[in-house]
Amino acid sequence: MTSSAANGGTALDRFWTGDYYNEGVGGKDSIFDKLKEECGVFGVFGHPDAANLSYYGLHALQHRGEESCGICTADEESFHYHRGMGLVKEVFDRDKLEALTGNQAIGHVRYSTAGASKLANAQPLVFKYRGGDLAVCTNGNLVNEPGIRKELEDSGSIFQTTSDTEVIAHLIARSPKDLVQAVKEAFARLIGGFAFLIQTQGRLIAACDPHGLRPLVMGKLGDAYIFASESCALETIGAVYVRDVQPGELLVLDQDGLHEDRFAPMVRRAVCAMEYIYFARPDSDIYGVNLHSSRKRMGQQLAQESFVDADIVTGVPDSSISAAIGYAEQTGIPYELGLIKNKYTGRTFIQPSQELREKGVKMKLSAVRKVVEGKRVVMIDDSIVRGTTSLRIVNMLREAGALEVHVRITSPPFMNPCYYGIDTPNPADLIASSKTVEEIRQAINADSLYFLSDTGLIDSIGGHDEEFNRGLCMACFNNDYPTPVEFEEAKTTSCGCD
Numbered sequence: 001m002t003s004s005a006a007n008g009g010t011a012l013d014r015f016w017t018g019d020y021y022n023e024g025v026g027g028k029d030s031i032f033d034k035l036k037e038e039c040g041v042f043g044v045f046g047h048p049d050a051a052n053l054s055y056y057g058l059h060a061l062q063h064r065g066e067e068s069c070g071i072c073t074a075d076e077e078s079f080h081y082h083r084g085m086g087l088v089k090e091v092f093d094r095d096k097l098e099a100l101t102g103n104q105a106i107g108h109v110r111y112s113t114a115g116a117s118k119l120a121n122a123q124p125l126v127f128k129y130r131g132g133d134l135a136v137c138t139n140g141n142l143v144n145e146p147g148i149r150k151e152l153e154d155s156g157s158i159f160q161t162t163s164d165t166e167v168i169a170h171l172i173a174r175s176p177k178d179l180v181q182a183v184k185e186a187f188a189r190l191i192g193g194f195a196f197l198i199q200t201q202g203r204l205i206a207a208c209d210p211h212g213l214r215p216l217v218m219g220k221l222g223d224a225y226i227f228a229s230e231s232c233a234l235e236t237i238g239a240v241y242v243r244d245v246q247p248g249e250l251l252v253l254d255q256d257g258l259h260e261d262r263f264a265p266m267v268r269r270a271v272c273a274m275e276y277i278y279f280a281r282p283d284s285d286i287y288g289v290n291l292h293s294s295r296k297r298m299g300q301q302l303a304q305e306s307f308v309d310a311d312i313v314t315g316v317p318d319s320s321i322s323a324a325i326g327y328a329e330q331t332g333i334p335y336e337l338g339l340i341k342n343k344y345t346g347r348t349f350i351q352p353s354q355e356l357r358e359k360g361v362k363m364k365l366s367a368v369r370k371v372v373e374g375k376r377v378v379m380i381d382d383s384i385v386r387g388t389t390s391l392r393i394v395n396m397l398r399e400a401g402a403l404e405v406h407v408r409i410t411s412p413p414f415m416n417p418c419y420y421g422i423d424t425p426n427p428a429d430l431i432a433s434s435k436t437v438e439e440i441r442q443a444i445n446a447d448s449l450y451f452l453s454d455t456g457l458i459d460s461i462g463g464h465d466e467e468f469n470r471g472l473c474m475a476c477f478n479n480d481y482p483t484p485v486e487f488e489e490a491k492t493t494s495c496g497c498d
């Protein structure tokens, strides 16, 4: 087994906020208070170029996690892996990829945590057990992980990381059963939202939680099988989408091909609604629903529910542009690029003074004065978490000369924590948990404010009529969690890979 690691614990890492690629940043000291994405997984089975394909696939999933990444390949001899802190393009170069030989691979991008850059938690995690080499990576969070971890520790297990992934590896390694049976029994114990990829020499296993909370798709590239958190990664490498991995399903690939199995029945499909609203890329499809199209429908629905007379519609880039186009189409009010995001800001270092922090915001997002000056603006955004980001953006538009700023949000008020891998702040810090819509409007300095209704959101996404909530998790809006969450130790503030 060969391995290497990059950039572990440098001085820069201690100051890196990790928020330079997308809008997802947490922590009360962060410039933006958007929800943080979780992680992304990618897998290849049966292709001689597995490492390079994983590189491109992970690059397409970069928006799901920027703090660290890794790839583990397997050839006939052993595993080869490399993990590091930073973006995929920073962690891997030609030499590192050439060292990752073999026709199967799993890879991971991990989201950022404010102030905690831990190489030990970078994935895939790689283990040696009695069956040989084992590599595991995950996206999501196990609600009952602390209880299982304690049980394992009490019976002698020693953990190197704080990650859910390691708990799974221990459950598998301790089982006397063969690998697939051990994985099935381990997964049957898990409660939460997760998508897993597990690799041994000659085998790749993909699985989704029984509610399908976290997305995972399967594709094909020639005879090779590809797995990815989002379908955009399939497109990137020229693979053809085959299907979504179903809730509770366990897919096993080996020399005999694909084996379709289950570790649990589908209980109630509950795909994370925030994937549709904000997390996933607009060119991805989840369960056949294209993200750009569903966001456009959210904008159209917002216009029907809350029309306001205005001169221009603008969207907070990037996730709200599709919805702004939909709002504009529905109302006839022209869509304009009133806000521009600078994608090339590089790493951001939190500055000590408020004045410099505000400059940091403008470095990432700017109002276009010539577009908004003297105009009544409808500003579309995907969510309001603490309210601080919305206030900054509204004030930015006003400083650029907007006469009025009407805020329209493509989700219902976000008022409950997520237990399934989305990094949400302390519930008391969620502005919608304690303030009325009118109080939030005042707090963000908007002329008017409207949140999309629950039914409006569900209708915009679509889905199967016969399914509860049409197959969506809406718990952060309506407090109706698809799994039990009353575990004393349940984590609410991080992805399980942290």
Ligand code: SF4
Binding pocket: 193, 213, 271, 272, 273, 274, 275, 417, 418, 419, 420, 421, 422, 473, 474, 475, 476, 477
């Ligand atoms: S609680 Fe909200 S963020 Fe968490 S999985 Fe459900 S819809 Fe997604």
